[in-house]
Amino acid sequence: MHIIVNGEPKQTKAETLPALLEEFSLDPKTVVVEINGKIVDRSLVPTTSLAENDTLEIVHFVGGG
């Protein structure tokens, strides 16, 4: 399916958020995800599915002042 992740168009076989994070080798405990402008609560990540043309932001903490 076609989705947009952090501004980049992507093709993925993942149908759920956990599957997508695994595809990107990302630990769900270290990232926060927004789907179509709405934050996905950590507790809901395991049960969140993806849909065609979803727009995702996947962020994490980096060094900053």
Next chain:
Amino acid sequence: MEDALVLGGISLQSRLFIGTGKYASDSLIPEIIAQSGAEVITVALRRVGMQQEGVMDHIPKGMRLLPNTSGARTAEEAVRLAHLAKAAGCGDWIKIEVISDTRHLLPDGYETCKATEILAKEGFTVLPYMNPDLYVARSLVDAGASVVMPLAAPIGSNRGLQTKEMIGILIEELDVPIIVDAGLGSPKDACEAMEMGAQACLVNTAIAAADNPVLMAKAFKMAVCAGRSAFLAGKARVHGLGQANASSPLTGFLR
């Protein structure tokens, strides 16, 4: 002597907050924390997959995280970043940073106030980064800021307490703690800010970009403690030109 800084219901023994940006290696961070004695540490939020690696693996449990909203150009963007930071499960402290000027990196007081008001109403402990202007500071306090964080000099410039007079006015006039943030270049700057009555200092670049960041972290710790003690001790009066005042008795000289 008990001298805690209470912020958002949390009692802090250390008055040195540190940042996590610009380290040659993030693996230095645990030792920096240990030597600085810091209990509060700032982090930024960015998209994954860019150059920056995640920093959380290097921050020991028990540190109080202070995520910033760097990258926000408007109040709306700052609020969005604050919500994402909270969803990351690191508590409800937020350093508001709204900057649209990319040359001087000066904070936008109006947008910062708007974001502060929204997030304080939602229950965040809001620490806004600001230009030390008395009216902006008062607006931030009215909007629910827990502290104000005036800049000493532009971010990352290491130019020291360029805004000393204006920060002095904030210390004099406001009832919330003043935490000097940005531009402090060396331990003497932090010491001076603390002697003036600032409640804490936030230091990133001056430590991270030192030749020996671990030793510099320790130096800042000592400077902040020295400045705080000097403030609490109450400084002796400064005498003017021609008013030298002998420390030793002026009688009983051998002749």
